[in-house]
Amino acid sequence: MNYPNGKKGTIAKYARNKQSATPNQAFSNRGMTLEEDINETNRYYLETNKAIIHKKPTPVQIVKVNYPKRSAAVITEAYFKQASTTDYNGLYRNKYIDFEAKETKNKTLFPLANIHEHQLTHMHSIIDHGGICFLLIRFTFYQETYLLPAEKLFKHWDDKLKGGRKSIPYEQICLEGYKIPFQYQARIDYLAIIDKLYF
Amino acid sequence: MNYPNGKKGTIAKYARNKQSATPNQAFSNRGMTLEEDINETNRYYLETNKAIIHKKPTPVQIVKVNYPKRSAAVITEAYFKQASTTDYNGLYRNKYIDFEAKETKNKTLFPLANIHEHQLTHMHSIIDHGGICFLLIRFTFYQETYLLPAEKLFKHWDDKLKGGRKSIPYEQICLEGYKIPFQYQARIDYLAIIDKLYF
Incomplete structure (x- = not known):
């Protein structure tokens, strides 16, 4: 696998999920957004009766409606x-x-500004009440998708609140997160990682 | 408690939750929609850290957006x-x-046409995967709200598919459902019933 920024050596050692370097580049998925991949994956989960996971509709404040x-x-x-x-x-x-x-186009870090404070509050509540909560982060430049458990995100958020850095370095996400390989059917099979982490 | 249609005798005997006849008519809640009551209740649950339950945004297909x-x-x-x-x-x-x-304005029955087939499929999946699933039904004429477990709804739906009736009689909902009393804070405290039924 080639990392376009020449960091191959340093990054490869952080990449936990080696099988993600699939020989079939048809799975490499360029051009699909993370949202499209997740929707496809969720549809596959639903069809195979594996899980019932949906994207919530975009919240819209409706002001005027015509009834022709x-x-x-x-x-x-x-x-x-804004979603709460x-x-x-x-x-x-x-x-x-x-x-x-x-998704981020950034090559070296994930900016914490991508997450709103009320979303973080929500994520804390989910963990407190016994739910499973995480972040899927895609680095579009590398076409890599990582699952970062909410608990790991909280640590970085707390650092930020204490005056620390306002982002998570890419290398840190490689270390603390779990790389999700592209696949043909469940395109980004994040539940395979959930199986290992929580069951 | 007076039932405006004069059915007092017959209906009262089905009313499981006698404490719902609160002496304080300030709780009788006239004028609030079921959705408003549920949103208020969920807000209270969230503020008191009891549960994290949200209404999904209305699904909207966005066609044109101006960026002034x-x-x-x-x-x-x-x-x-249509929601799936x-x-x-x-x-x-x-x-x-x-x-x-x-909500229904009907005084004698709940029409099953209020529920879409894909919603019913969804509810079946939820039960199969270990979730808790139910229907909240308000008879606006009586200002009464019932929790009907999904399993009870399935039975009536199956009857309909077999050529049976296309609605659930009000009396049947009184019998099979659980009446939710109006309260001041958690306006319709449906989780109190969930506590009794599932924990």
Whole structure:
């Protein structure tokens, strides 16, 4: 596997999930967004009756709606609202699952500004009440996706609040997170990692 | 408690939850929709750290968005989409909670047409995977709200598929469901019933 920034040596040693370097580049997935990959994966989970996990609809403040005769209602004025929770939740093996997904073009770090404070509060609550909570982070430049357990994220967030750095270095995510290999069917099979971590 | 349709005698004998006849009519809640009551209740659960349950945003298909300079993006064309799941889900005492809420003005029955087939499929999956799933039904005429466990709903749905009736009689909901008393803080404290049924 080649890392375009020439860091091959240092990064490879952090890459836990070696089998992710699949020989079939058809799985390399360029062009699909993380959201599309997750939606595909969740659809596969649903079809195979493995898990029931959905993306929540985008929160929208609806202001004006027209009701034309004999056709569907049209929303003609609406605004995006900030989400107060994470984007995805559901049920897997009797457990409540909750996660947020973020892509970054950054090559060296994941900016914590990508996560809102109320989302972090929400994630803390999920853990407190016995749910499974994590972050899926994609570094688009490397086309790598990592699962970072919420507990690891909290540590970095707390560091930030204490005046520490406002981001998580890429190398740290390689170390503390779990790389999700691209696959043909469950494109990013994050539940395989959840199986290992929580069951 | 007076039942405006004069059925007092017959209905009272089905009413399981006698303490719902609160002497304080300030709790009788007229004018609030079921959705508003549930949102208030969920807010109370969240503030008191009892449970994390949210309403999912209304699913909207966004077609056109304007990005005016120096102000928020405006959605100028969008359409309502049919929900593929239930409206509410979350986490309570380590358990995944999932429910749908419906109001009816009907005095004698709850029409099953209020529930979509894919919602029913979703509810079956939730039960299969170890979640807690139910329906909150409000009869607005009586200002009564019932929790009906999904398993009871399935029975009536199956009857309908076999050519049986397309609705659940009000009396049957009184018998098979659990009446939720109006309260001041957790306005409709449905988790009190979940405590008794599942823990």
